Amino acid sequence: MQTGYTVEQLRSAATDAIRAPSLHNVQPWRFRLRDGGIEVLVDPTRQLPATDPSGWGARVACGAALFNLRLALATAGAPATVRLRPDPAKPDVLARLLPDLPRRPTPAEQNLHAAIPRRFSNRAPFWPDPVPADARWRFGAAARTEHCWLKLLIGVSAVNAFAEIAHGAHRVLERDPAYRAEREAWVRAEHASDGIPAAAGGPLAEPQDLLPSRGFGGVRRAPGRDFEPEPLVGVLGSAGNTAVDQVVAGQALQRMLLTATDAGLSVSMLSQPIEVPSARERLRMSLGRFGTPQMVMRIGYGQPGGPAPRRPLDEVLDLPVHLA
Ligand SMILES: Cc1cc2nc3c(=O)[nH]c(=O)nc-3n(C[C@H](O)[C@H](O)[C@H](O)COP(=O)(O)O)c2cc1C
Numbered sequence: 001m002q003t004g005y006t007v008e009q010l011r012s013a014a015t016d017a018i019r020a021p022s023l024h025n026v027q028p029w030r031f032r033l034r035d036g037g038i039e040v041l042v043d044p045t046r047q048l049p050a051t052d053p054s055g056w057g058a059r060v061a062c063g064a065a066l067f068n069l070r071l072a073l074a075t076a077g078a079p080a081t082v083r084l085r086p087d088p089a090k091p092d093v094l095a096r097l098l099p100d101l102p103r104r105p106t107p108a109e110q111n112l113h114a115a116i117p118r119r120f121s122n123r124a125p126f127w128p129d130p131v132p133a134d135a136r137w138r139f140g141a142a143a144r145t146e147h148c149w150l151k152l153l154i155g156v157s158a159v160n161a162f163a164e165i166a167h168g169a170h171r172v173l174e175r176d177p178a179y180r181a182e183r184e185a186w187v188r189a190e191h192a193s194d195g196i197p198a199a200a201g202g203p204l205a206e207p208q209d210l211l212p213s214r215g216f217g218g219v220r221r222a223p224g225r226d227f228e229p230e231p232l233v234g235v236l237g238s239a240g241n242t243a244v245d246q247v248v249a250g251q252a253l254q255r256m257l258l259t260a261t262d263a264g265l266s267v268s269m270l271s272q273p274i275e276v277p278s279a280r281e282r283l284r285m286s287l288g289r290f291g292t293p294q295m296v297m298r299i300g301y302g303q304p305g306g307p308a309p310r311r312p313l314d315e316v317l318d319l320p321v322h323l324a
Contacts, residue, residue, distance in 0.1 A: 002078060002099040004036020007319060013038070013072035014317060018310045019116050020068050020254055021269065022061035023052055024186035025196050025308050029065045032318035038073075038080070040066050040095040043316075048186075050178035051275070056246055060294060062094050063250015064257075067146075068116055069097065071258075075105040075113040084244045094247050115261035120307040122266035123202025123213060125227040126300030135263045136232075139299070142259040143236055146252035148294070151287050153233045161286055162233055162273075163210050166296070169272040169279035170212035187216050193311045200308055202268070211298065212272060232299045235283065241292040249294035256297070266302025269295060 014031045017040075022028055028046035032039050040062055047058045066082070073080050080097035087093055105113070136152055143150035153159050173179050188195040201216030209227055236253055238245040260267050273279040274293055283293050 002102065005033060005038050005073075005078070005097070005099060007033065009073065009076065009078060010038050010317070011313065012076065013069045014313060016072040016113070016116050017065040017069040018313065018316060019119070019307065020061060020064035020250075021119075021121060021257065022064075023048060023057035023271070024183065025194050026058075026186070027061075027194055027311050027316065028058040029062045030316050030318055031069075034096070036098070038069065038097040039093050040069065040097075041092045041318075042094055044092065048182055050176060050182045051173075055243075056274070056294075057271070059094065059243055059246035060250040060253060063247040063252075064254035065250075066095050066097075066247065067251040067254035067258075070251075071109060071113045071116070073097065074109050077102055077104065079103060084247050091243065094243075111262050112255070112258040115258040117307070119257050119261040120305055121200070121268050122302035122305050123200065123217065123268045124303055124305070125203070125221070125225055126231070126266060126298070126302050128228050128230070129301050130230075131232045131265060131299055131301075135260070135265060138259050138263065139234060139256050142255040143252045146255050147248055148236055148238050148252035149289065149291065150256065151235045151237070151289060153235070156230065159210070159231065159233055162235075162283070162296075163212075165279050165282050165286065166270060166273045167212050168282075169276040170214075172276045172279070173272055174215075183215060187218075191309065193309050193315075195308075197308055200305070211270060214270075214272070228300055234297045234299055235287060235293050236295045236297065237284075237287075237289055237291045237293045239291045241294075245292065246294065253295050260299055264301070265299055266305075268298045270298065271295060 026046045028043045030041040030043050042058050042062050079100045081100045083096050086096040140150045186195040196216045202213050203217050203221035205213050238249040273283050
């Protein structure tokens with residue numbers, strides 16, 4: 001059995017890890033080798049002070065990156081055992097991966113791994129075609145496999161009730177000038193290696209929209225290209241809301257996003273009702289679930305699009321000088 005991971009394995013797996021989603025595409029992660037293990041660290045300098053004061057979003061993003069890392073190592077035949085927050089004295093170290101017994105990747109792992117470069121946040125209107133039952137089932141299974149739950153909102157009244165909570169949260173956030181300034185600062189008109197390209201921000205909000213969009217986009221939609229009238233909305237939740245729960249939720253989120261991509265579906269995320277504590281509590285109560293909602297997703301058949309840029313790999317790797 002391999003006693004430790006190599007720099008080459010770290011580089012190759014981290015190339016996939018950085019394709020994970022993150023709030024405003026801040027990419028709040030770092031990766032390093034320590035005693036033969038790969039460590040995933042949250043980068044406190046990339047936490048959004050106004051939008052993400054608790055660090056929830058940064059930890060969910062790092063959890064998603066960790067899922068990609070696990071998948072990349074498994075498909076390379078070097079799967080990992082993972083310890084979350086292995087050292088209480090170092091809360092920034094969110095996970096340590098050590099080599100497990102080598103084995104062949106499963107077809108499911110290979111399919112999810114192949115979906116990593118194809119996944120992107122699709123904020124445009126989806127086609128009205130319903131999401132098939134087997135794909136819905138696969139989403140729930142993806143969440144459960146990663147120790148989380150998924151509630152799909154069924155029926156107009158459930159979606160309307162959610163929309164009211166989401167709009168309320170959106171209004172609360174929009175009242176904060178620091179929050180608005182942060183969002184504006186992370187929308188990129190020119191090419192950049194982080195932030196949200198204006199072209200990927202989705203269309204300008206209009207009064208008839210059922211769900212609040214975050215306001216990254218600046219393009220007026222073509223006439224008749226409204227959002228789908230009955231969106232499929234899914235709420236992903238975890239058992240609790242500790243830092244570990246949030247990393248767990250990030251892994252479940254990424255497994256769900258890749259499952260959707262593999263099924264030919266698109267997803268956009270809406271986290272306003274997660275970020276406002278009173279809205280998050282209302283959402284939890286409306287679902288009748290124990291545990292904590294961690295992310296809301298709109299799922300459907302989308303137009304083609306592409307991933308947002310990422311920072312160069314070397315910016316997020318901590319390597320000993322002689323190996324860098
Ligand atoms: C914790 C978290 C919260 C997010 N919240 C939103 C959101 O409210 N609205 C939105 O449009 N995208 C949201 N996103 C998606 C990010 O903006 C997106 O992942 C990032 O811009 C990178 O783009 P990509 O997903 O296309 O790779 C969120 C992502 C994460 C991880």
